[in-house]
Amino acid sequence: MITLAAVLAIVGTAALGRWQLDRAAQKQALAAAIEARGQQAPLDGPALEQALQKAPAADLVHRPVTLQGRWLAPHTVYLDNRQMHGRPGFFVLTPLALDGPTPAVVLVQRGWIPRNFQDRTALAPVATPAGPVAVAGLLALAPARLYEMAPGADPVSETSPIRQNLDMAHFRAQTGLPVLAMSVLQTGADSEGLQRDWPRIDAGVDKHYGYAFQWFGISLLMAVLYVWFQLFRRFIRPRQQPAA
Structure with a gap:
């Protein structure tokens, strides 16, 4: 039972770490797409209206x-x-x-x-x-x-x-x-009494890498503890003291 529980825990935490890496890859792809949009030619008013009719709003961000x-x-x-x-x-x-x-x-x-x-x-x-x-x-x-408070409050x-x-x-x-x-x-320089130092869009990639490191670390720790307590220590027997 101990072996089965250890295997399941190690595999589960490793899978969670892999899932976090996949999430990081998705966020990186999203950040790259947003960055690519920022390099496209600017839209004017009529072109903006047409774009909103053809594509979801989320696909036009930035x-x-x-x-x-x-x-x-x-x-x-x-x-x-x-x-x-x-x-x-x-x-x-x-x-x-x-x-x-x-x-x-x-x-x-x-x-x-x-x-x-x-x-x-x-x-x-x-x-x-x-x-x-x-x-x-x-x-x-x-x-x-x-x-905020409940709507209408x-x-x-x-x-x-x-x-x-x-x-x-x-x-x-x-x-x-x-x-x-x-x-x-x-965008542009501060003017009209307004500041425009907007924060950059953060896709949160580093957060997912941090979570992945934690899950992989837990998986490795459980593997090391299992080997030490269930395998290695069985071969280390304290020497018996000779009878007086």
Whole structure:
């Protein structure tokens, strides 16, 4: 029974280590695909709409865009409790009405501003040009959600400019704007009172390698302990003391 249990444990932990290596390979392939998208030619407004009709949103993440349009400043949203360089503040999101034959709108993550610790509602000034603008950036999914109370528990946060999270479908229904399914992470130098030192996408490959090392280590340790206690020690007998 001890031998069977040891074999099953060694094989099981080794299989878990192999599974983590497979996950790391998948994440590496995903990171390579995202990196390759970042090297493609930028999409303009009409090309972006066509791309969203042909491919799932996840397949377009990190694709560069260069968009022409006008800011819809009254619908600007400030996502609270967002950090940059370890400092708390707000992500500033403003919808951009795209130039083109259709009335499409894309939500742009324009950058980050610091928090005023004396007054949470006192927002740092952000310049929003009223005329035509050109925005360069990368396609992204909706901003990551943070923990919040149950939906509807805080109705003010769903309508005020300062919010904990933003749901794209709710924002579309609330504003009546034809917002596209993806947002744009604006790139370029800091400007308009905004910082844009966005973190790089981390596929988490190192984490899987770490887990694999742990599982393989446990498997090796159990093998060594089995050999020592069940095999090697049987051949080592303490010398019997001669009878007095």
